[in-house]
Amino acid sequence: MNRSLGLTVLRHLTLIVLLLAVLSPLLWLLLTAFKPYEELFNSPPTVMPINGTLVNFTEGWAIGGGKGIMDSLIVSSVSTVICLILGFPAAYALARRFPPHGQLSFTILSLRMMPPIVPVIGFYLLYQELSLFDTYTGLIIVYTFMNLPLVIWLLAEFMRQIPKSYEEAARVDGAGWFQLFRDVLLPLSLPGVMTAGILAMIFAWNEFLFSLVLTGDAVITLPKALASFFLFQQPNWGQLGAIGIVAFGPLLLLSYYMQKLLIRSFSIELGGR
Amino acid sequence: MASIELRNVNKWYGQAVHAVKDVSFTIEDGEFFGLLGPSGSGKTSVLRMLAGLETITEGDMLFDGVSVADKTPQQRNIAMVFEQNALYPHMTARQNIAYPLKIRGKSKAEINEMVGDVARMLHIDHLIDRRASQMSGGQQQRVAIARALVRRPNLLCLDEPIAHLDTLLRARLRGELKRLQRSLGTTSVIVTHDPIEAMTMTDRLAVMRDGMLQQIGTADEIHNRPVNAFVSQFFGLHSMNMFRLSHLREEAGKYYARLEGGEVGVPESLTPLASAAGSLILGCRPHAVEVLKSGEQAPADAFTVTGKVYVAEPLGDEMLVTIQVGDLIVQAFDGRKRDYAIDEEVTVAARSGMLYAFNPDTEATTRFSEGSAGSLKSEIRAV
Numbered sequence: 001m002n003r004s005l006g007l008t009v010l011r012h013l014t015l016i017v018l019l020l021a022v023l024s025p026l027l028w029l030l031l032t033a034f035k036p037y038e039e040l041f042n043s044p045p046t047v048m049p050i051n052g053t054l055v056n057f058t059e060g061w062a063i064g065g066g067k068g069i070m071d072s073l074i075v076s077s078v079s080t081v082i083c084l085i086l087g088f089p090a091a092y093a094l095a096r097r098f099p100p101h102g103q104l105s106f107t108i109l110s111l112r113m114m115p116p117i118v119p120v121i122g123f124y125l126l127y128q129e130l131s132l133f134d135t136y137t138g139l140i141i142v143y144t145f146m147n148l149p150l151v152i153w154l155l156a157e158f159m160r161q162i163p164k165s166y167e168e169a170a171r172v173d174g175a176g177w178f179q180l181f182r183d184v185l186l187p188l189s190l191p192g193v194m195t196a197g198i199l200a201m202i203f204a205w206n207e208f209l210f211s212l213v214l215t216g217d218a219v220i221t222l223p224k225a226l227a228s229f230f231l232f233q234q235p236n237w238g239q240l241g242a243i244g245i246v247a248f249g250p251l252l253l254l255s256y257y258m259q260k261l262l263i264r265s266f267s268i269e270l271g272g273r
Numbered sequence: 274m275a276s277i278e279l280r281n282v283n284k285w286y287g288q289a290v291h292a293v294k295d296v297s298f299t300i301e302d303g304e305f306f307g308l309l310g311p312s313g314s315g316k317t318s319v320l321r322m323l324a325g326l327e328t329i330t331e332g333d334m335l336f337d338g339v340s341v342a343d344k345t346p347q348q349r350n351i352a353m354v355f356e357q358n359a360l361y362p363h364m365t366a367r368q369n370i371a372y373p374l375k376i377r378g379k380s381k382a383e384i385n386e387m388v389g390d391v392a393r394m395l396h397i398d399h400l401i402d403r404r405a406s407q408m409s410g411g412q413q414q415r416v417a418i419a420r421a422l423v424r425r426p427n428l429l430c431l432d433e434p435i436a437h438l439d440t441l442l443r444a445r446l447r448g449e450l451k452r453l454q455r456s457l458g459t460t461s462v463i464v465t466h467d468p469i470e471a472m473t474m475t476d477r478l479a480v481m482r483d484g485m486l487q488q489i490g491t492a493d494e495i496h497n498r499p500v501n502a503f504v505s506q507f508f509g510l511h512s513m514n515m516f517r518l519s520h521l522r523e524e525a526g527k528y529y530a531r532l533e534g535g536e537v538g539v540p541e542s543l544t545p546l547a548s549a550a551g552s553l554i555l556g557c558r559p560h561a562v563e564v565l566k567s568g569e570q571a572p573a574d575a576f577t578v579t580g581k582v583y584v585a586e587p588l589g590d591e592m593l594v595t596i597q598v599g600d601l602i603v604q605a606f607d608g609r610k611r612d613y614a615i616d617e618e619v620t621v622a623a624r625s626g627m628l629y630a631f632n633p634d635t636e637a638t639t640r641f642s643e644g645s646a647g648s649l650k651s652e653i654r655a656v
């Protein structure tokens with residue numbers, strides 16, 4: 001009895017310590033976001049903001065955070081949607097017409113394993129020629145290029161779990177390709193589509209290297225905007241914290257909401273026996 | 274509704290698998306046709322080609338005299354009930370049944386009426402707003418049948434539709450399907466590996482093995498006049514007993530042959546059917562076999578084999594006795610329901626008139642049983 005109580009306490013303590021270790025930078029970021037500039041360098045440092053303020057948010061938004069968030073939203077959401085639209089039929093073909101662990105499947109996935117630094121120079125030169133440098137279109141194409149292999153591979157894995165008899169039933173019922181995709185395959189693979197979508201979105205949202213090399217002043221995604229806070233002056237850590245929190249927020253919300261959706265769609269039992 | 278004709282249909286999967294070999298047959302308009310065979314016999318491939326889910330590698334297929342080989346399932350207007358995983362899991366029963374109508378662009382009022390009609394016909398009104406996961410296997414198959422019938426297809430394809438249900442439900446749905454088919458008059462093809470399903474539901478059926486058609490006919494024809502040893506063993510509620518005899522010899526006007534290491538007497542009337550090498554295959558259905566306890570006398574001109582009781586199973590009015598003769602298993606029905614001890618020595622006897630004979634090389638039937646004891650009626654009564 002005592003022993004198990006001790007174990008429980010120990011287990012929880014360990015968890016708390018680990019959690020604090022992981023979350024402390026985030027927590028510090030959160031607290032910093034609400035501190036006025038003068039408080040940032042208090043000696044000894046203070047943990048809680050003394051004169052809490054929202055000025056970091058408004059100022060951070062104004063000096064580039066706002067544009068960063070909007071640009072990132074545009075680029076990552078559009079590229080995610082394109083990835084899903086192109087990836088869905090490609091995944092279907094891969095799942096139904098090619099062996100599960102075949103060459104093609106591996107080749108597609110291996111594209112995603114390539115370090116981004118490899119294609120970046122090629123893209124830079126190409127974009128100069130094609131007038132895609134520093135455009136939304138350019139960045140959307142690159143993010144689609146980087147994320148599509150993963151989306152295809154994930155969706156194909158998911159579709160392999162869907163019994164073929166549903167498709168055959170739909171074909172016999174008279175469904176054409178479009179109807180088959182819309183009425184049967186898409187609803188059945190929705191959890192897979194959402195998983196792939198979230199991953200593509202997160203990659204694009206966090207991506208820095210392509211954004212840095214392939215855009216100038218017209219398109220400034222959030223990671224690049226945050227980095228630029230360091231460039232010209234002593235960085236205002238409060239503004240950085242505020243924008244960092246705002247940048248993190250959508251992902252958190254998205255993941256939370258999607259998780260609920262995921263659980264619900266998984267509970268529509270596949271097979272239904 | 275349509276009549277259907279298959280002309281020398283072949284199916285190859287890749288270069289290696291010849292799944293269906295030169296199959297030809299005709300299904301009459303309104304007929305309930307069965308495709309029966311063990312797994313791997315090609316029966317499902319034939320059904321899937323009928324449905325338009327597989328292409329025909331070679332040969333032709335005609336609906337009402339018109340080739341449909343290049344037509345889609347929709348153009349053929351066929352419907353299909355699958356073995357399992359048939360209902361769309363994200364739709365309710367109503368949406369499932371309405372789906373083929375929706376695709377065909379029927380109006381909402383029309384759809385509602387047709388779905389209502391077919392739901393009443395199949396007694397699924399109360400399930401109409403449930404999803405597949407909220408229904409039992411039997412209910413799901415009922416909904417699947419409703420979805421197949423709602424559009425009045427030319428041909429209804431049934432791919433082992435009730436194989437996964439429990440025994441009682443299977444027997445009930447068997448009857449319902451047959452009634453439904455008769456009253457609608459929809460040309461239907463059912464694939465099954467279960468001879469009971471095939472013989473009870475269908476008007477005519479085809480027995481297949483290794484991609485080849487073995488025999489086509491009514492259940493009674495196939496049961497009483499099987500074309501070869503395979504059909505006679507496969508078709509029937511209980512497998513036919515087979516005796517592979519060799520080294521036939523004559524001694525003082527009587528005939529003997531080797532069986533499972535021992536020697537048995539062979540009725541003279543059967544000896545002309547033996548091959549030149551003295552081999553002969555004899556067969557008889559379990560109902561045509563008498564079990565004799567020690568001391569009992571076999572009837573004259575009977576074929577007798579002595580063995581040990583492996584197990585005896587009471588089946589209502591009868592006792593099914595399984596007897597081991599060397600490595601050979603012989604089954605017999607004892608209408609007197611006597612008790613048998615395990616390993617008790619008994620003799621099985623069959624009147625020579627009850628015996629089938631098969632060519633020892635080709636296994637084709639060379640002689641049919643004359644008796645009625647082996648007929649379908651008596652076997653069905655036993656179940």
